[in-house]
Amino acid sequence: MLFLHNLFFSLGELIYSSFLTLKVRSKIQKLSKGDTNILENLFPYYKNLNQEHRKDFVSRLEWFIAEKEFVPRGDLKTVTPEMKLLISATAIMVTFGFKGVFLRHFRKILIYPNSYYSSINQQYHYGEVNPKLGMIVLSWEKFVEGFMHSQSGVNLGIHEMAHAMKLENQIHYNRESNFFNPHRWEVYAKEAKQEQNKILKGESDIFRASAGKNMHEFFAVALEVFFEKPLEFSTYNPKLYKSLVYLLKQDPLALSGNGSSAV
Structure with missing residues:
Protein backbone atom coordinates (compact mmCIF):
# COMPACT_ATOMS: atom_id res chain seq x y z
CA MET A 1 0.00 0.00 0.00
CA SER A 150 25.84 47.81 -3.89
CA GLN A 151 29.07 47.29 -1.94
CA SER A 152 27.69 47.87 1.55
CA GLY A 153 26.95 44.24 2.32
CA VAL A 154 23.36 45.19 3.14
CA ASN A 155 20.86 44.21 0.45
CA LEU A 156 17.22 43.41 1.20
CA GLY A 157 16.68 41.59 -2.09
CA ILE A 158 19.60 39.22 -1.56
CA HIS A 159 18.59 38.73 2.07
CA GLU A 160 15.02 37.63 1.34
CA MET A 161 15.96 35.52 -1.68
CA ALA A 162 18.54 33.75 0.49
CA HIS A 163 15.81 32.91 3.02
CA ALA A 164 13.58 31.65 0.21
CA MET A 165 16.36 29.51 -1.28
CA LYS A 166 17.19 27.90 2.06
CA LEU A 167 13.51 27.06 2.60
CA GLU A 168 13.06 25.86 -0.99
CA ASN A 169 15.82 23.32 -0.45
CA GLN A 170 13.67 21.73 2.28
CA ILE A 171 10.29 21.75 0.50
CA HIS A 172 9.81 18.41 -1.22
CA TYR A 173 6.53 18.49 -3.11
CA ASN A 174 7.59 20.69 -6.03
CA ARG A 175 10.50 18.59 -7.36
CA GLU A 176 12.98 21.37 -6.59
CA SER A 177 14.30 20.36 -3.16
CA ASN A 178 17.64 18.98 -1.95
CA PHE A 179 19.76 20.95 -4.39
CA PHE A 180 22.29 21.76 -1.66
CA ASN A 181 24.96 19.09 -1.45
CA PRO A 182 24.65 17.64 2.11
CA HIS A 183 28.41 17.41 2.61
CA ARG A 184 28.93 20.97 1.39
CA TRP A 185 26.19 22.11 3.76
CA GLU A 186 27.87 20.39 6.71
CA VAL A 187 31.17 22.09 5.93
CA TYR A 188 29.45 25.46 5.62
CA ALA A 189 27.41 24.95 8.81
CA LYS A 190 30.54 24.18 10.83
CA GLU A 191 32.28 27.34 9.66
CA ALA A 192 29.10 29.39 10.03
CA LYS A 193 28.61 28.29 13.63
CA GLN A 194 32.12 29.39 14.53
CA GLU A 195 31.55 32.79 12.95
CA GLN A 196 28.18 33.13 14.63
CA ASN A 197 29.83 32.59 18.01
CA LYS A 198 32.21 35.44 17.19
CA ILE A 199 29.25 37.67 16.34
CA LEU A 200 27.60 36.90 19.68
CA LYS A 201 30.84 37.85 21.43
CA GLY A 202 31.10 41.07 19.43
CA GLU A 203 34.25 39.87 17.68
CA SER A 204 33.06 39.79 14.05
CA ASP A 205 34.29 42.62 11.85
CA ILE A 206 32.18 42.00 8.75
CA PHE A 207 28.75 40.64 9.71
CA ARG A 208 26.12 42.77 11.41
CA ALA A 209 24.76 41.74 14.80
CA SER A 210 21.46 40.36 13.44
CA ALA A 211 23.40 37.48 11.87
CA GLY A 212 23.92 36.13 15.38
CA LYS A 213 20.19 35.66 15.94
CA ASN A 214 19.99 32.17 14.42
CA MET A 215 21.43 30.14 11.57
CA HIS A 216 18.63 31.14 9.19
CA GLU A 217 19.44 34.80 9.67
CA PHE A 218 23.16 34.14 9.47
CA PHE A 219 22.77 32.47 6.08
CA ALA A 220 20.83 35.44 4.68
CA VAL A 221 23.28 38.02 6.02
CA ALA A 222 26.26 35.95 4.88
CA LEU A 223 24.91 35.90 1.31
CA GLU A 224 24.52 39.67 1.33
CA VAL A 225 28.22 40.02 2.15
CA PHE A 226 29.18 37.14 -0.17
CA PHE A 227 27.72 38.87 -3.23
CA GLU A 228 28.43 42.50 -2.33
CA LYS A 229 31.80 42.34 -0.55
CA PRO A 230 33.43 39.11 -1.74
CA LEU A 231 37.03 40.32 -1.49
CA GLU A 232 36.59 41.60 2.05
CA PHE A 233 34.71 38.43 3.01
CA SER A 234 37.31 36.07 1.54
CA THR A 235 40.13 37.99 3.21
CA TYR A 236 38.40 38.09 6.58
CA ASN A 237 37.32 34.43 6.72
CA PRO A 238 38.61 32.42 3.74
CA LYS A 239 37.28 29.08 5.03
CA LEU A 240 33.73 30.34 5.43
CA TYR A 241 33.86 32.14 2.10
CA LYS A 242 35.15 29.05 0.30
CA SER A 243 32.48 26.89 1.96
CA LEU A 244 29.83 29.16 0.43
CA VAL A 245 31.54 29.06 -2.96
CA TYR A 246 31.23 25.27 -2.99
CA LEU A 247 27.75 25.26 -1.46
CA LEU A 248 26.31 27.81 -3.90
CA LYS A 249 28.44 26.57 -6.81
CA GLN A 250 29.58 30.05 -7.77
CA ASP A 251 32.27 32.53 -6.82
CA PRO A 252 31.64 36.29 -7.12
CA LEU A 253 35.39 36.88 -6.94
CA ALA A 254 35.86 34.89 -10.14
CA LEU A 255 33.54 37.14 -12.11
CA SER A 256 35.18 39.00 -14.96
CA GLY A 257 34.41 39.92 -18.52
CA ASN A 258 36.02 36.68 -19.66
CA GLY A 259 35.12 34.50 -16.72
CA SER A 260 32.18 32.70 -15.17
CA SER A 261 30.57 32.77 -11.77
CA ALA A 262 29.64 29.10 -11.83
CA VAL A 263 31.96 26.48 -10.35
Whole structure:
Protein backbone atom coordinates (compact mmCIF):
# COMPACT_ATOMS: atom_id res chain seq x y z
CA MET A 1 0.00 0.00 0.00
CA LEU A 2 2.81 2.38 0.86
CA PHE A 3 4.44 1.69 -2.50
CA LEU A 4 1.20 2.47 -4.35
CA HIS A 5 0.70 5.62 -2.29
CA ASN A 6 4.19 6.85 -3.12
CA LEU A 7 3.73 5.92 -6.78
CA PHE A 8 0.47 7.84 -7.11
CA PHE A 9 1.95 10.78 -5.20
CA SER A 10 4.96 10.88 -7.53
CA LEU A 11 2.72 10.66 -10.61
CA GLY A 12 0.59 13.47 -9.25
CA GLU A 13 3.68 15.59 -8.70
CA LEU A 14 4.89 14.90 -12.23
CA ILE A 15 1.53 15.74 -13.83
CA TYR A 16 1.18 18.94 -11.81
CA SER A 17 4.77 19.96 -12.58
CA SER A 18 4.22 19.35 -16.30
CA PHE A 19 1.04 21.44 -16.23
CA LEU A 20 2.85 24.33 -14.55
CA THR A 21 5.73 24.09 -17.02
CA LEU A 22 3.36 24.41 -19.98
CA LYS A 23 1.57 27.29 -18.28
CA VAL A 24 4.82 29.19 -17.68
CA ARG A 25 6.09 28.58 -21.22
CA SER A 26 2.95 30.20 -22.60
CA LYS A 27 3.61 33.35 -20.52
CA ILE A 28 7.30 33.86 -21.23
CA GLN A 29 8.20 37.18 -22.83
CA LYS A 30 11.66 37.86 -24.21
CA LEU A 31 13.64 40.64 -22.56
CA SER A 32 13.95 43.76 -24.67
CA LYS A 33 17.18 45.59 -25.45
CA GLY A 34 16.07 48.16 -22.90
CA ASP A 35 15.79 45.44 -20.27
CA THR A 36 19.31 44.16 -20.89
CA ASN A 37 20.59 47.74 -20.84
CA ILE A 38 19.07 48.14 -17.38
CA LEU A 39 20.85 44.99 -16.24
CA GLU A 40 24.16 46.18 -17.66
CA ASN A 41 23.85 49.58 -15.99
CA LEU A 42 22.31 48.64 -12.65
CA PHE A 43 23.25 45.01 -12.04
CA PRO A 44 27.04 44.52 -11.72
CA TYR A 45 26.71 40.74 -11.42
CA TYR A 46 25.14 40.50 -14.88
CA LYS A 47 27.56 43.01 -16.35
CA ASN A 48 30.52 40.88 -15.28
CA LEU A 49 29.22 37.62 -16.76
CA ASN A 50 30.65 36.38 -20.02
CA GLN A 51 28.37 36.17 -23.06
CA GLU A 52 27.50 32.50 -22.59
CA HIS A 53 26.46 33.00 -18.99
CA ARG A 54 24.62 36.23 -19.80
CA LYS A 55 22.49 34.24 -22.23
CA ASP A 56 21.78 31.64 -19.55
CA PHE A 57 21.03 34.36 -17.00
CA VAL A 58 18.52 36.05 -19.33
CA SER A 59 16.82 32.75 -20.14
CA ARG A 60 16.36 31.94 -16.46
CA LEU A 61 15.25 35.50 -15.76
CA GLU A 62 12.52 35.33 -18.41
CA TRP A 63 11.27 32.08 -16.91
CA PHE A 64 11.27 33.46 -13.35
CA ILE A 65 9.28 36.55 -14.35
CA ALA A 66 6.72 34.41 -16.18
CA GLU A 67 6.37 32.04 -13.24
CA LYS A 68 5.75 34.62 -10.50
CA GLU A 69 2.81 36.84 -9.66
CA PHE A 70 4.00 40.30 -8.65
CA VAL A 71 1.46 42.02 -6.41
CA PRO A 72 1.49 45.74 -5.45
CA ARG A 73 0.53 46.37 -1.84
CA GLY A 74 -0.08 49.36 0.40
CA ASP A 75 0.13 52.64 -1.49
CA LEU A 76 1.95 51.04 -4.41
CA LYS A 77 -0.49 51.14 -7.31
CA THR A 78 1.37 49.05 -9.85
CA VAL A 79 4.44 46.87 -10.26
CA THR A 80 6.48 48.19 -13.17
CA PRO A 81 8.43 45.99 -15.60
CA GLU A 82 11.64 47.43 -14.13
CA MET A 83 10.63 46.30 -10.65
CA LYS A 84 9.93 42.79 -11.89
CA LEU A 85 13.22 42.77 -13.77
CA LEU A 86 15.47 43.79 -10.87
CA ILE A 87 13.73 41.69 -8.23
CA SER A 88 13.83 38.64 -10.48
CA ALA A 89 17.46 39.27 -11.43
CA THR A 90 18.35 39.21 -7.74
CA ALA A 91 16.70 35.81 -7.36
CA ILE A 92 18.52 34.45 -10.41
CA MET A 93 21.85 35.76 -9.10
CA VAL A 94 21.42 34.04 -5.75
CA THR A 95 20.38 30.72 -7.35
CA PHE A 96 22.61 30.90 -10.44
CA GLY A 97 24.72 27.92 -9.41
CA PHE A 98 21.65 25.66 -9.55
CA LYS A 99 20.17 25.13 -12.97
CA GLY A 100 16.42 24.61 -12.81
CA VAL A 101 15.93 26.19 -9.39
CA PHE A 102 13.34 28.99 -9.55
CA LEU A 103 12.03 29.05 -5.96
CA ARG A 104 8.81 27.51 -7.25
CA HIS A 105 7.14 27.25 -3.86
CA PHE A 106 7.08 31.05 -3.67
CA ARG A 107 4.63 31.94 -6.42
CA LYS A 108 3.77 35.44 -5.22
CA ILE A 109 6.06 38.40 -4.65
CA LEU A 110 4.36 41.19 -2.72
CA ILE A 111 5.86 44.66 -3.03
CA TYR A 112 5.18 47.53 -0.63
CA PRO A 113 6.42 51.07 -1.30
CA ASN A 114 8.23 51.17 2.07
CA SER A 115 7.92 49.50 5.47
CA TYR A 116 4.68 47.64 6.21
CA TYR A 117 2.89 46.45 9.31
CA SER A 118 2.63 42.72 9.90
CA SER A 119 -0.54 41.59 11.65
CA ILE A 120 1.19 38.29 12.47
CA ASN A 121 3.74 39.67 14.92
CA GLN A 122 2.50 43.28 15.23
CA GLN A 123 5.73 44.77 13.93
CA TYR A 124 6.85 46.86 10.98
CA HIS A 125 8.96 45.06 8.39
CA TYR A 126 10.93 45.76 5.23
CA GLY A 127 10.79 42.20 3.98
CA GLU A 128 9.93 38.63 4.86
CA VAL A 129 9.45 35.17 3.41
CA ASN A 130 6.25 33.29 4.22
CA PRO A 131 6.52 29.59 3.30
CA LYS A 132 2.99 28.84 4.52
CA LEU A 133 1.49 31.25 1.99
CA GLY A 134 4.24 30.82 -0.62
CA MET A 135 5.08 34.52 -0.64
CA ILE A 136 8.15 36.74 -0.68
CA VAL A 137 7.47 40.26 0.62
CA LEU A 138 9.67 43.27 -0.13
CA SER A 139 9.80 46.99 0.55
CA TRP A 140 10.67 48.64 -2.76
CA GLU A 141 12.32 51.56 -0.98
CA LYS A 142 14.71 49.25 0.90
CA PHE A 143 15.23 47.07 -2.16
CA VAL A 144 16.38 50.10 -4.17
CA GLU A 145 18.55 51.25 -1.28
CA GLY A 146 20.44 47.98 -1.53
CA PHE A 147 21.10 48.69 -5.21
CA MET A 148 22.24 52.23 -4.60
CA HIS A 149 24.82 50.97 -2.09
CA SER A 150 25.84 47.81 -3.89
CA GLN A 151 29.07 47.29 -1.94
CA SER A 152 27.69 47.87 1.55
CA GLY A 153 26.95 44.24 2.32
CA VAL A 154 23.36 45.19 3.14
CA ASN A 155 20.86 44.21 0.45
CA LEU A 156 17.22 43.41 1.20
CA GLY A 157 16.68 41.59 -2.09
CA ILE A 158 19.60 39.22 -1.56
CA HIS A 159 18.59 38.73 2.07
CA GLU A 160 15.02 37.63 1.34
CA MET A 161 15.96 35.52 -1.68
CA ALA A 162 18.54 33.75 0.49
CA HIS A 163 15.81 32.91 3.02
CA ALA A 164 13.58 31.65 0.21
CA MET A 165 16.36 29.51 -1.28
CA LYS A 166 17.19 27.90 2.06
CA LEU A 167 13.51 27.06 2.60
CA GLU A 168 13.06 25.86 -0.99
CA ASN A 169 15.82 23.32 -0.45
CA GLN A 170 13.67 21.73 2.28
CA ILE A 171 10.29 21.75 0.50
CA HIS A 172 9.81 18.41 -1.22
CA TYR A 173 6.53 18.49 -3.11
CA ASN A 174 7.59 20.69 -6.03
CA ARG A 175 10.50 18.59 -7.36
CA GLU A 176 12.98 21.37 -6.59
CA SER A 177 14.30 20.36 -3.16
CA ASN A 178 17.64 18.98 -1.95
CA PHE A 179 19.76 20.95 -4.39
CA PHE A 180 22.29 21.76 -1.66
CA ASN A 181 24.96 19.09 -1.45
CA PRO A 182 24.65 17.64 2.11
CA HIS A 183 28.41 17.41 2.61
CA ARG A 184 28.93 20.97 1.39
CA TRP A 185 26.19 22.11 3.76
CA GLU A 186 27.87 20.39 6.71
CA VAL A 187 31.17 22.09 5.93
CA TYR A 188 29.45 25.46 5.62
CA ALA A 189 27.41 24.95 8.81
CA LYS A 190 30.54 24.18 10.83
CA GLU A 191 32.28 27.34 9.66
CA ALA A 192 29.10 29.39 10.03
CA LYS A 193 28.61 28.29 13.63
CA GLN A 194 32.12 29.39 14.53
CA GLU A 195 31.55 32.79 12.95
CA GLN A 196 28.18 33.13 14.63
CA ASN A 197 29.83 32.59 18.01
CA LYS A 198 32.21 35.44 17.19
CA ILE A 199 29.25 37.67 16.34
CA LEU A 200 27.60 36.90 19.68
CA LYS A 201 30.84 37.85 21.43
CA GLY A 202 31.10 41.07 19.43
CA GLU A 203 34.25 39.87 17.68
CA SER A 204 33.06 39.79 14.05
CA ASP A 205 34.29 42.62 11.85
CA ILE A 206 32.18 42.00 8.75
CA PHE A 207 28.75 40.64 9.71
CA ARG A 208 26.12 42.77 11.41
CA ALA A 209 24.76 41.74 14.80
CA SER A 210 21.46 40.36 13.44
CA ALA A 211 23.40 37.48 11.87
CA GLY A 212 23.92 36.13 15.38
CA LYS A 213 20.19 35.66 15.94
CA ASN A 214 19.99 32.17 14.42
CA MET A 215 21.43 30.14 11.57
CA HIS A 216 18.63 31.14 9.19
CA GLU A 217 19.44 34.80 9.67
CA PHE A 218 23.16 34.14 9.47
CA PHE A 219 22.77 32.47 6.08
CA ALA A 220 20.83 35.44 4.68
CA VAL A 221 23.28 38.02 6.02
CA ALA A 222 26.26 35.95 4.88
CA LEU A 223 24.91 35.90 1.31
CA GLU A 224 24.52 39.67 1.33
CA VAL A 225 28.22 40.02 2.15
CA PHE A 226 29.18 37.14 -0.17
CA PHE A 227 27.72 38.87 -3.23
CA GLU A 228 28.43 42.50 -2.33
CA LYS A 229 31.80 42.34 -0.55
CA PRO A 230 33.43 39.11 -1.74
CA LEU A 231 37.03 40.32 -1.49
CA GLU A 232 36.59 41.60 2.05
CA PHE A 233 34.71 38.43 3.01
CA SER A 234 37.31 36.07 1.54
CA THR A 235 40.13 37.99 3.21
CA TYR A 236 38.40 38.09 6.58
CA ASN A 237 37.32 34.43 6.72
CA PRO A 238 38.61 32.42 3.74
CA LYS A 239 37.28 29.08 5.03
CA LEU A 240 33.73 30.34 5.43
CA TYR A 241 33.86 32.14 2.10
CA LYS A 242 35.15 29.05 0.30
CA SER A 243 32.48 26.89 1.96
CA LEU A 244 29.83 29.16 0.43
CA VAL A 245 31.54 29.06 -2.96
CA TYR A 246 31.23 25.27 -2.99
CA LEU A 247 27.75 25.26 -1.46
CA LEU A 248 26.31 27.81 -3.90
CA LYS A 249 28.44 26.57 -6.81
CA GLN A 250 29.58 30.05 -7.77
CA ASP A 251 32.27 32.53 -6.82
CA PRO A 252 31.64 36.29 -7.12
CA LEU A 253 35.39 36.88 -6.94
CA ALA A 254 35.86 34.89 -10.14
CA LEU A 255 33.54 37.14 -12.11
CA SER A 256 35.18 39.00 -14.96
CA GLY A 257 34.41 39.92 -18.52
CA ASN A 258 36.02 36.68 -19.66
CA GLY A 259 35.12 34.50 -16.72
CA SER A 260 32.18 32.70 -15.17
CA SER A 261 30.57 32.77 -11.77
CA ALA A 262 29.64 29.10 -11.83
CA VAL A 263 31.96 26.48 -10.35
